[in-house]
Amino acid sequence: MIAMNTRAIHKTRAVVLHTLDYGESDRIATFYTLEFGKVKGIAKGARRSRRRFANALEPFSCADIRFSRKGDSLAFVDQCDMVDHFPTIRSDLEKSMSASYLVELTGAFTVEGKKNELIFKLLIDFLSVMDNGPFIPGLLSFFEIRLLHLSGYEPVLDRCALCNRPLEAESSYRFSNSRGGLKCSRCDAFHPPTPSLSIGTLRSLIHAKDMPVNKLSRLTLSRQSAQESRQLLVHFIQHLLGRELKSLQVLHQLRQIGAIG
Ligand SMILES: [Zn+2]
CATH class of the missing domain: 1.20.1440.120 (Recombination protein O, C-terminal domain)
Incomplete structure (x- = not known):
C-alpha cells in the first residue's frame, strides 16, 4: 500500500518557458515538458548547485528534468541535465x-x-x-x-x-x-x-x-x-x-x- 504522503517521481524532457529567482538560492521555473505538458516547479538551491542543475534553468534551454509532486501542488525539481542550451x-x-x-x-x-x-x-x-x-x-x-x-x-x-x-x-x-x-x-x-x-x-x-x-x-x-x-x-x-x-x-x-x- 502506498503511503498518503508519497510523492511520485517523474523524469521527462523539458523546455524552460520562464524562470523566477526565489529567496537566497532557489529558482521557480515553468517548463513545457514532453510527457506532462506545462509544469511549474521549484528548484531548491538551483543557483548554487552546478552539479544538479548545470545552469540548465534558463529560458528556452532544453533539459532532462526530474521532479516530484503531490497532486496539483508546485513540483519539486531536484535535477536538470542540459540537453541543449542553444548557444x-x-x-x-x-x-x-x-x-x-x-x-x-x-x-x-x-x-x-x-x-x-x-x-x-x-x-x-x-x-x-x-x-x-x-x-x-x-x-x-x-x-x-x-x-x-x-x-x-x-x-x-x-x-x-x-x-x-x-x-x-x-x-x-x-x-x-x-x-x-x-x-x-x-x-x-x-x-x-x-x-x-x-x-x-x-x-x-x-x-x-x-x-x-x-x-x-x-x-x-x-x-x-x-x-x-x-x-x-x-x-x-x-x-x-x-x-x-x-x-x-x-x-x-x-x-x-x-x-x-
Ligand atoms: Zn464571404
Whole structure:
C-alpha cells in the first residue's frame, strides 16, 4: 500500500518557458515538458548547485528534468541535465529575443498538466532551426500559425468564414478577429476597417502550417507578405489572449531603435 504522503517521481524532457529567482538560492521555473505538458516547479538551491542543475534553468534551454509532486501542488525539481542550451541563439540578439517570444507564446497557449507532444516538438524544432541556421524572415509567423493550429485556435484562412467560398483571385479579403477568420469582399463590401490581405500572403501561411519544419527556410515571404502576416497573427493572438506579450513588446522596441532588422 502506498503511503498518503508519497510523492511520485517523474523524469521527462523539458523546455524552460520562464524562470523566477526565489529567496537566497532557489529558482521557480515553468517548463513545457514532453510527457506532462506545462509544469511549474521549484528548484531548491538551483543557483548554487552546478552539479544538479548545470545552469540548465534558463529560458528556452532544453533539459532532462526530474521532479516530484503531490497532486496539483508546485513540483519539486531536484535535477536538470542540459540537453541543449542553444548557444547560437544566445549569441544573437534577434534570435534570443525571438526564442523568448516562442516560449512566452507557448506558455500563454498551454495550461498546466495538459500534455501535447506535438506542441513540444514544434518548440524544439523551431529552436533547433534558429540555432542551426540564419534567422528566417517569417519564422515567427510560421510558429504562430502552427501553434494556433495545435492549440485549437486556427484562424480560417482558406475560405471566407461567412459564406465559405474558397479563396478566389477576384475577391479581396480582410481578417476578422471576432470571427477568427477571413471575410470576403462580397460579405464585407461596405465595411473597410483594415487594409485587405493579398492571396499570396494567405497561401503562404496555409502552406507554412503543413510543410516540414526543415523546409521552412525555402518558403520566402515578400516584404509585403511578411508585414501582412505579422499584422494579422499578432493582432489575432492579442485578441485571443486579451493582452500583448512582453517579449513581443521588446522585439518591437528593438526594431524601432534599429538594433535588429
Ligand atoms: Zn464571404
